[in-house]
Amino acid sequence: MLSCPTSLSLSHSYCSMAYSQCLFWTCYHHLNQHVYPTINRSFKAKKTSIICANYISRKRCILKAKRSNNTEANNEKKERRVRILIAGGGVGGLVLALAAKQSGFEVMVFEKDLSAVRGEGRHRGPIQLLSSALGILVGIDKGVADQIMEAGCVTGNRVNGLADGLSGDWLAKYDLMAPASKAKLPVTIVISRMTLQEILLNAVGSHIVFNKSKVVGFSQDPHKVVVTLDDGRKFEGDILVGADGIWSEVRKKLFGSQEASYSGYTCYSGLAEHVPSYINTIGYRVFLGQNQYFVASDVGNGKMQWYAFHKEALRSIDTPEDKKERLMELFGCWCNDVTTLIAATREDMIFRRDIYDRDMIYSWGKGRVTLLGDAAHPMQPNLGQGGCLAIEDCRQLILELQSMKKRGFDAITLYEISSALKRYEQARMLRTKIVHVVTRVASKSLSGYKPFIYLWTLRLPHIPFKVFGFFLRIVMPYFMTWLLTGRWHSLQSVDYESARLSE
Numbered sequence: 001m002l003s004c005p006t007s008l009s010l011s012h013s014y015c016s017m018a019y020s021q022c023l024f025w026t027c028y029h030h031l032n033q034h035v036y037p038t039i040n041r042s043f044k045a046k047k048t049s050i051i052c053a054n055y056i057s058r059k060r061c062i063l064k065a066k067r068s069n070n071t072e073a074n075n076e077k078k079e080r081r082v083r084i085l086i087a088g089g090g091v092g093g094l095v096l097a098l099a100a101k102q103s104g105f106e107v108m109v110f111e112k113d114l115s116a117v118r119g120e121g122r123h124r125g126p127i128q129l130l131s132s133a134l135g136i137l138v139g140i141d142k143g144v145a146d147q148i149m150e151a152g153c154v155t156g157n158r159v160n161g162l163a164d165g166l167s168g169d170w171l172a173k174y175d176l177m178a179p180a181s182k183a184k185l186p187v188t189i190v191i192s193r194m195t196l197q198e199i200l201l202n203a204v205g206s207h208i209v210f211n212k213s214k215v216v217g218f219s220q221d222p223h224k225v226v227v228t229l230d231d232g233r234k235f236e237g238d239i240l241v242g243a244d245g246i247w248s249e250v251r252k253k254l255f256g257s258q259e260a261s262y263s264g265y266t267c268y269s270g271l272a273e274h275v276p277s278y279i280n281t282i283g284y285r286v287f288l289g290q291n292q293y294f295v296a297s298d299v300g301n302g303k304m305q306w307y308a309f310h311k312e313a314l315r316s317i318d319t320p321e322d323k324k325e326r327l328m329e330l331f332g333c334w335c336n337d338v339t340t341l342i343a344a345t346r347e348d349m350i351f352r353r354d355i356y357d358r359d360m361i362y363s364w365g366k367g368r369v370t371l372l373g374d375a376a377h378p379m380q381p382n383l384g385q386g387g388c389l390a391i392e393d394c395r396q397l398i399l400e401l402q403s404m405k406k407r408g409f410d411a412i413t414l415y416e417i418s419s420a421l422k423r424y425e426q427a428r429m430l431r432t433k434i435v436h437v438v439t440r441v442a443s444k445s446l447s448g449y450k451p452f453i454y455l456w457t458l459r460l461p462h463i464p465f466k467v468f469g470f471f472l473r474i475v476m477p478y479f480m481t482w483l484l485t486g487r488w489h490s491l492q493s494v495d496y497e498s499a500r501l502s503e
């Protein structure tokens with residue numbers, strides 16, 4: 001008699017509330033039906049009306065209970081957010097986490113070692129962020145983009161381009177300012193990787209980024225994906241993004257282990273405390289030579305970052321403390337602007353690493369799992385593009401996931417998720433493929449770099465080099481504009497009023 005009506009099949013929390021309402025109704029009903037009539041049988045007419053009121057009250061109770069049941073279920077639906085798990089907290093992983101957070105997704109980042117980015121001059125040095133990447137950062141979080149631009153050193157407002165290593169003469173100059181200005185995008189900067197990481201980490205929040213958390217595996221089924229860390233912890237989500245770089249564990253688990261390709265180049269990087277006389281007119285210069293090239297860029301605060309790439313066998317090693325000497329052997333006869341920078345760099349600020357890339361793959365994921373940045377399309381750094389492309393990936397991925405999210409969580413099936421991830425990779429494939437091809441062609445063509453041929457005492461122009469020079473002067477500026485402004489037309493909705501083009 002006093003039990004909760006089972007036909008309503010209520011949830012636990014709802015049941016206790018509905019139960020008390022029903023208890024009230026049942027007592028009321030009991031009193032009406034059995035107690036009142038025995039007290040005063042003469043109020044028969046009244047009894048009829050009480051029974052009617054009783055009936056209406058009961059109906060109201062059931063309706064109220066049903067309504068409350070629906071509201072709770074709706075709240076549950078609203079609260080259930082799509083959960084994105086990200087393996088890797090590099091540039092790509094952190095920017096994706098920020099974009100996901102700002103778009104209302106639930107997000108977790110697993111990073112094996114945040115201290116791997118140890119600061120300027122080490123391993124990878126500062127990173128150049130082109131207008132395209134900065135424009136996307138503005139769209140994701142203008143406050144964060146402002147901090148990044150504030151901390152960076154603007155190089156896009158000066159002359160940038162390619163020069164001959166021996167003579168220092170310009171081969172091609174690129175205007176990074178006009179295309180950015182036309183597309184109303186912020187102008188290209190260079191920023192310390194450590195500063196960039198700090199800004200992004202602060203914005204994403206330490207509760208979202210799990211440090212010392214190496215992803216070692218994952219499993220997926222039609223309802224979820226589960227990530228496993230090296231200490232055995234497991235985390236469940238709806239989507240997994242492998243943003244874990246060129247040696248990606250997620251990629252390995254998806255497509256099997258594949259050898260990375262050695263580019264043929266080793267790279268010395270150094271940070272010189274030196275302010276050259278051309279600092280106000282030149283942002284960066286790439287000096288070209290046969291089988292080697294040298295990149296010099298202003299990075300602000302009275303420092304110059306340089307990278308010396310040299311073609312040689314894999315894993316050749318220097319004896320300790322002789323990197324500078326070796327570099328002088330390789331680049332000693334190059335122009336002053338190169339040798340001065342090497343000479344001005346402390347030995348302990350010179351690092352060396354071999355450069356790898358991988359062949360393009362044309363599928364980046366399966367089911368609920370996809371790849372982003374270097375994990376998807378690792379490339380040689382001669383165009384300084386990998387990080388920018390990773391940021392572009394983030395935007396495209398979030399756009400696709402947002403279009404899915406608009407339909408509400410209930411509508412999100414495995415099919416919807418995998419379709420959104422496929423749309424993302426299709427949208428990104430052509431651009432990343434083009435840049436990947438150009439980086440490989442660029443490094444290969446350096447082996448034929450020869451401005452002159454010598455015939456007895458005659459110095460004659462080298463015809464293939466002339467063609468190469470023509471390509472650099474005519475085609476490269478278009479390519480650079482395309483790199484810089486990229487998909488700017490689809491960024492028109494973003495407010496770029498604050499784009500600081502004049503700095």
Ligand SMILES: Cc1cc2nc3c(=O)[nH]c(=O)nc-3n(C[C@H](O)[C@H](O)[C@H](O)COP(=O)(O)OP(=O)(O)OC[C@H]3O[C@@H](n4cnc5c(N)ncnc54)[C@H](O)[C@@H]3O)c2cc1C
Binds near residue numbers: 091110113373
């Ligand atoms: C010498 C050099 C100069 C460059 N200059 C530029 C430049 O100027 N501009 C530019 O745009 N690009 C540049 N690049 C390329 C750029 O550095 C990369 O493309 C970019 O860092 C890719 O970002 P990412 O987030 O995909 O990968 P990464 O930055 O490599 O980040 C991957 C992260 O995943 C973590 N990780 C790896 N495995 C796991 C795991 N199993 N579990 C958890 N975490 C894991 C790593 O610790 C790392 O933090 C340069 C590269 C080199 C080598």
